[in-house]
Amino acid sequence: MPNRIEIALKDGVRDARGERIKREIEHFLHLAVDEVRTIDVYTVDAALxxxxxxxxxxxxxxDPVIQTWSIDRPLAHGFDYAVEVGFRPGVTDNVxxxxxxxxxxxxxxxxxAGEGVYYAVQYLFKAQLQSADVDKIATGLLCNTLIQRYSVLSASDFMARRGFSATVPKVSDSVGTAGRSPVQEIDLNVSDEELMRISKEGVLALTLDEMQIIQAHYRDPEVVAARSKIGLGAKPTDVELECLAQTWSEHCKHKIFAGTVQYEDEKGNKQEIKSLFKSFIQRTTKDVREKLGEKDFCLSVFKDNAGVIKFNEKHSLVFKVETHNSPSALDPYGGALTGIVGVNRDPFGTGQGSKLIFNTDVFCFADPFYEKPLPSRLLHPRRIFEGVVEGVEHGGNKSGIPTVNGSLVFDDRFAGKPLVFCGTAGLMPAEVNGQPGQDKFIKPGDLIVMTGGRIGKDGIHGATFSSEELNENSPVTAVQxxxxxxxxxxxxxxxxxxxxxxxRFITDNGAGGLSSSIGEMAGECGGCRMDLAKAPLKYPGLTPWEILISEAQERMSLAVPPEKVDEFLAMAGxxxxxxxVLGEFTDSGVFHMLYGERTVAWLPMDFMHEGLPPMQLPAKWTPPQHDEPVLEEKNDYTADLKELLSSLxxxxxxxxxxxxxxxxxxxxxxxxxxxxxxxGPSDAAVVRPILESFEGVVTAHGICPRYSDIDTYHMTANAVDEAMRNYVAVGGSLDLVAGLDNFCWCDPVLSEKTPDGDYKMAQLVRSNQALYDICMEYNLPLISGKDSMKNDFYDGSTKISIPPTLLFSVIGKIEDARKSVTMDVKRPGDIVYILGKTGNELGASEYLTLKGFTGNTVPHVDAAKAYRRYQAYHQAVLQGVVASCHDLSDGGLAVAAAESAFAGGYGLQIDLSRMLWKGDAAARNDLALLFSESASRHLVTVRPDQREAFESAMSGNCFTSIGTVTEEKELVITGLSGAVVVKADLAGLKEAWQQTLREL
Amino acid sequence: MAQTRAIVITGNGTNCEMEAAHACRLGGFDEAVIAHIAEILSGEIRLDDFHFLNLTGGFLDGDDLGSAKAQANRLKHATVAGTGEKLVEQFTRFIADGKLILGVCNGFQLMVKMGMLPGFDGNYLSQTVTLTHNDCGRFQDRWTYLKVDSASPCIFTRGIEKGIYLPMRHGEGKFMCDTDETLQRIEREHLGVFRYSDPDYAAAAMEFPANPNGSQNAIAGICDPSGRLMGLMPHPEAFVHYTQHPRWTREQLPEEGDGLILYRNAAEYVKKNLI
Structure with missing residues (x-):
């Protein structure tokens, strides 16, 4: 008989959690509530x-100071409705x-075995509510019914039933009791329709071509003969089919980036591209490294869980950025939490392992104040915002890793799928036990060891599910x-x-679980033999295929030499x-899975890893033409500036x-x-990972999905440039900086569901072309990255596709962190400079978006000139002659000037007529000078006595002084006619900038 | 010559061990050992071999039962291998030996929930005060001005003139007492060492964000009547060098950060009294 222990705050103690719920109910659901109080409930199902x-x-x-407790007796009193929320069976219950x-x-x-403690929260509402309203509160705010259950009682029902009864959300054992075999065989000698049914119903996400390749494999007489020798039939087992589906999933295999693209540009020129990844991303790194020659600092690129570069003689830097979009769409909190703790395992599982030194996060959401109707399966953007922010908060803070850099990007198309990018960097000893820290290997005979959490049904089909669009039937178990x-x-x-x-070897268990981690490790030495029955389970009843592909979190896979295993296990204890210990690595050439004595999977390694021919992908680029807006010139842009500062x-x-x-x-x-x-908003982060040293790590990022509406080539060029100009602004060195590319695309595969797939594919090609072109100019090797290619929502009638998005992250070094520069203006009298030229490049800018246009004049990056200027600026930073520096991006000069001014607490006097212009002189006007988002520009302030030194460092580059820092707390900008076009006090500007999301 | 030895306990979700050990070394300790709780429970490392115990920030057991509750329970009930001794006995002996303990953030929460603070009448194992959810209902990372009580018996704060500036980074830092009498006694005996205050360290602050959590009497840190045990929510180890200050690029600051004095005083005290 389970017992309920209830813990309530003493009367009179403020209930901060309840107050927060009350605010949210009023804010989002527009319901009036007098009071919300909360009670913690522990259901103890154990012999105590x-x-x-x-x-x-x-x-x-x-806590005896503020709380009271009871056993099997409700503490609730003085309420109208009670709602109790707990987890569904099998969901991770940390408390x-x-x-x-x-x-x-x-x-x-x-x-x-079977005993446990289960946590729930009881919410008590004092309010005049209809029971339908209470349900709305429960499902709209308190509970995500995918992973949680709830029950509601009115005060009278509560009294009559003497509170809630004890609920034990234990997973019931569904296997074995039915007496059926834990392993099924699947007949693939069936029609094509039947093959697709098997793929769809099993959430295998395999295409007909892929199903046919598997079918052919099992028809091969040699395969049949080899299988019969070990007692397996000609039909694949469910373990094998599931394993292939994971290994071949878009999520794990990156079939689109590995596919063969037939690309046709706007002039009809045709080109065959064999693998975008090899042709552009890998080639970028290879060519940059050749160019750098002896100054090459890359140590391990693309082959491991994260990229590794040199930091100093004794340490290396490790960095990886991941996305966790699909799970975050279904369960924002759990999805995002898993995103951050999941990416932590990448640098940790790189080389021989690294210490984690910082996290970064970038979220793309729809407007949290969105008021139009949404398809039923989609959560409101506000709820996604809240859940994701809290998930990453808990994941990062509790892990003791500082979150140093990030962004929030808003576009209503992210209602279809939010993007949740999480990055983690690590510091690795250059040498571990006499070997380079980034190297690792496996010897046949080494033992397969899994550490950390146990395996449950959580996360089953995560990899295959995220390889499809989100739809009505997306599996609940995909959430962890x-x-x-x-x-x-x-x-x-x-x-x-x-x-x-x-x-000897370590890697993480992420997408695809053991099938992926052990599959890849077995590739290192040529085979493995593993007994799935040995895997520790959260609860009984998992079939072998579920054990193999479960994405249950917090697990690492290792290769442990047999002579070290006793010490390893004792220390773990x-x-x-x-x-x-689950088995051993071999050189048999076979991925061999057992369940006890019985062989349940026998897959030749070469078929698993090389059996899939490249996808064929058509791509045709037709540049979009948007209406060219005719903008009226104004005498005063102050109101526009404030509106921009308040924009999301x-x-x-x-x-x-x-x-x-x-x-x-x-x-x-x-x-x-x-x-x-x-x-004031910093451009980039600087951290010292070694406290005894002043060497700093600098990280920054760029992201500008709006530009994709015009041309993904320039979207990409601008994203890379934005990352670099942020990095350079704080003092990052150009001699040691590397990039990571994270592509989030909408499905670019031409099909009935995606009739514009060839256009989206062409967008991907153009993005890759830009990546190569600009990284070559910036001597920027790509060291790691990830792609997520199915960011669409489709429920049969409504389709929402995200704008093609590249998050570009950079990591590098500042030799002396004490030379770092921040964006706030420092003192009155300092000279204001703008580095770089401005042009009529308002296309897809924040200003045009505000006015309801897209336009066509997307900013173009002149990377060669920008690189020379960044180098010159860095010399000025090293000489200590830069007082402040802020990058110009969203909202252009006007926004950057306002931010630098109110951050520093001093005014600015700026003269637009002094700004350098590029392109058509006729288009030079106040509006473009204020709000154009031309790339590669910085706003810099310099002390008058350092003017000469700064100007001599910058000589030969495009830069000009445009004004001064003033004592008066005002931003004053004069236009080309000499008349004032912006005039505002700093407090008003700051308030405009701060008010929008202050209450969130 | 005898060594001054500091220990920093880590494990089960403790996070700030590295910078706490660094602060101990900068402050003058000859040695600062980061010890995983597993190494203490296995008997490999004994508290008796150290002079200064650091219980640092973090999320012990994920704050799952309320901050530090699970660790307080663990320390009280867990046995040190091969000795038959409860771990808590090593703690009480450490206190009885006149040694120093500094609890920061999660470490302060642990001290309070074990009953080590305020430690009236030599009773270090019964809880009378607590640290609970911030009034704003959220975790916050922001810098706070802390006004010192110069009449306090605290050995860590000696020489601080008005106050110090440190970051707070917590979700459960609201200081509360079980009774008015407890609060009055803390005030009477000047055990409320630090209070959230205005930037001039003149007046205690009760309003967010200067007082980030709504603590009673703006109390940010307390000590026991001996002054050798102290806990505070803001992080002294996070400000030992000027580059950690949020405005170092615009203000003229001394090389050392405000938090270092706590560790200097601890090292000084150990040298004079425990060596």
């Missing part, structure tokens, strides 16, 4: 004595897990909830095991980390950023916010 239950309730479960451990410490006994503490414990252990040389893409994101610990580990040098009141 009454005395032990009381000790648990009074001890670890409650329940910690509660169970606490009870085990208390009693000195481990729980028996991360557990940062289990992972942190594992990392604490593994980093020490690394230094003791207790393993001391650190409270589960570690299990430009406004302050401080309410979100302050929720992320950006200073833990103690190395923070340039923080997300800077200036006289700690609230």
């Amino acid at each position: 004595t009454p005395n032990e239950l009381e000790q648990a309730a009074a001890g670890p479960f409650s 329940g897990r910690t509660a169970r451990e606490a009870v085990e410490y208390l009693t000195g006994r481990k729980f028996a 909830i991360g557990d940062p503490i289990t992972q942190k414990r594992m990392f604490d252990f593994l980093i020490r095991a690394r230094d003791k040389g207790l393993y 001391r650190f409270g980390v589960e570690a299990t 893409n430009i406004c302050s994101k401080e309410s979100v950023v302050r929720r992320y610990d950006h200073e833990v580990q103690g190395g923070s040098v340039v923080k997300p916010f800077t200036g006289v009141a700690n609230d």
Whole structure:
């Protein structure tokens, strides 16, 4: 008989959680509520004595200063409705897990199999509400019914039933009890329609071509003969089919980037591109490295979980950025939390392992204040915003990794799929136990060891599901909830095991679970033999294929030499980390899975990894033509500037950023916010990962999906340039900087569902072309990246495709972090410069968007000139003659000037007539000078006594002084006619910038 | 010559061990050891061999049962391998030996929930105050001005004139007492070492964001009557060099950050009294 322990705040103690819920109900659901109070509920399903239950309730479960407790007796009183929300069976319940451990410490006994503690929250509403309103609160705010269950009781029902009854969300054992075999065989000697049915219903996401290749493999007489020798029939097992579906999924195999593209440009020129990845991304790195020659700093690119570059003689830098879009669309909190703790495992599992030094995050959402109707399966953008922000907050903060850099980007097409980019950097010893830190290998005979969390049904089909568009039937199990503490414990252990040389190879378990991690590891030595029955499970009832492909979180896979395994396992035990030997690596050429004695999968490695021919992808580029807006020239642009400052893409994101610990580990040098009141927006982050040294790591990013509406070539060029100009602004060195490309596209495969696939594919080609062109100019090797190609929503009638988006991240070095530059103006009298020329490049700008246009004049990057200018500017930084520097991006000069001024607390006097212009002189007007988003520009201030030094460092480059910093707290900009075109006090500008998202 | 030895306990979600050890070394300790709780429970490392114990920031057990609750329970009930001794006995002996403990953020939460602070009448194991959810309902990372009580017996804050400027980074930092009497006694005995204040360190601040969590009497840190045990929510180890200050690119600052003095005082005290 399970017991309910309830913990309530004492009367009179403020309930901050309840108050927050109350605010959200009023804000989003527009319902009036007098009060919300909350109660924590622990349902204990374990053999405990009454005395032990009381000790648990009074001890670890409650705080005697502010809380009271009860056992099997409701504490709720003085409410109109009660709603209780708990997890569905099998969903990760971190609080329940910690509660169970606490009870085990208390009693000195481990729980028996099947025993557990389950956490729920009871919300008590004092309000005049209809029961339909309460349901709306429950489903619209308190509970995500995909992963949680809820029940509602009115006060009278609550009294009559004496509260909620104990609910134990235990997973019931569905296998074995039916007496059927845990492994099924699938007959592929069937019609094409039947093959597709098998793929679709099994969420395999395999195409007909791919199903036919598998069909042919199993018809091959040699394969049939080899299988019969080991006692397998000619039909594939479900384990094999699932394993192939994971290995060949778009998510794992990147079929689109590996495919053969027939590209036709706007002039009808045709070109065959064999693999965009090899032709552009890999080639970029190869050619840049050749160009750098002896100055090449890349150590490991593309082959591992993350890229590795040199930092100094003793340390290397590791960086990876991932996306977690599809899960975040379904369960924003769990999806985003898993996104951040998932990407943590990439640098951790790179080379022999690295210590994690910072996170970055970039989110793309629809307008959180969106009021139009949405397809039923889509969550409101506001809910996605809240959930994602909180998921990444918990994932990053609890892991003790500072979140140093990020962005929020808004476009209503992200209602179809939000984009959740999470990045993590690591610091790796240049040498570990006498070997280069980035190298690792496996010897046949090494043991397969899995560490960390247990395997459950969570995350099954995550890889295949994210390889399809989101639809009505997207599987619930594809959602997981991360557990940062289990992972942190594992990392604490593994980093020490690394230094003791207790393993030879490490990698993470992400998409595709063991099938992917062990599949790839087996590729290192030529085979493996693993018993799935040995894998530790969260609960009984998983079939072998589920064990193999489960994406249950917080797991690493390792190759441990047999002579080290005892020490490895003993140390894991001391650190409270589960570690299990599952089998061994071989050189048999076969991916061999057993379940106990029985062979359940026998896949030749070459078929698994090389069996798939490249996809054939048509691509045809037809440049879009948008209406060219005719904009009226005004005498005063102050109101436009304020409106821009308040727009979602430009406004302050401080309410979100302050929720992320950006200073833990103690190395923070340039923080997300800077200036006289700690609230000006920094361009990039600088951190010191080694506290005894002043060498700094600099990271920044660029993202501008709006430009894709005109041309993805320029979208890409601008994204790379934005990352670089942010990086350069704070003082990043051009001699040691590397890039990461994260492509998020809408489905670019021409099909009935996607009739414009050839255009979207051409957009992808053009983006890749730009990436190569501009990275070559910037000597910027690409070291890692990821693509997510199916960011569409389609429910049969409505289709929402995201704008093609490239997040470009850079990581590099500043030799002396004490030379870093921030964006706030420093003192009155300083000279204001603008570096770079401005042109009539308002296409897809924030200004045109505000006015309801797209236009056509997208900014073009002149990378060769920009690179020379960035180098000159960096010399000025090294000489210490730059007082402040801010990059010009969204909203152009006017926005950058306003931000630098109110961040520094001093005014600016700027004269537009002094600005350098490029292109058609007739188009030079105040509007373009103020709001054009021409690339590669910086706004710099310099002390008058350092004018000569600065100008001599910059000589030979396009730059000009355009004004001064003033004592008066005002931004004053005079136009070409000499008349004032912007005049505003700083407080008003700052308020416009801060008000939009302040309450979120 | 005898060594001054600091220990920083990590594990189960503790995060700030590296910078805390760095601050101890900068502050003058000959040695600062980062010890995983597993190494203490296995008996490999003993608290008795150190003079200064750091319980640092983090998210012990994910704050799952309320901040630091699970760790307080673990320390009280877990046994050190091969000794038959409860870990908590090493703690109480450490205190009885006149040694120093500094709890920061999650470490302060742990001290409070174990009952080590305010530690009235030599009772270090019964809880009388707590740290709970910020009034704003959210985790916050922002810098705060902390006015010092110069009449406090605290050994860590000696020499601080008006106050110090440090970052707070927490979701559960609202200081509350079980009774008015507890609060009055804390005030009477000057145990409320640090208070959130205005930038001039003149007046205690009760309003967000200067007081980021709504603490009673704006209390940000307390010590025990001996002054050797102290806890505070803001992070002294996060400001030991000027480049950590949010406005270092625009203000003339000394090389050392405000937080370092706590570690200097600790090292000084150990040299004079415990070596």
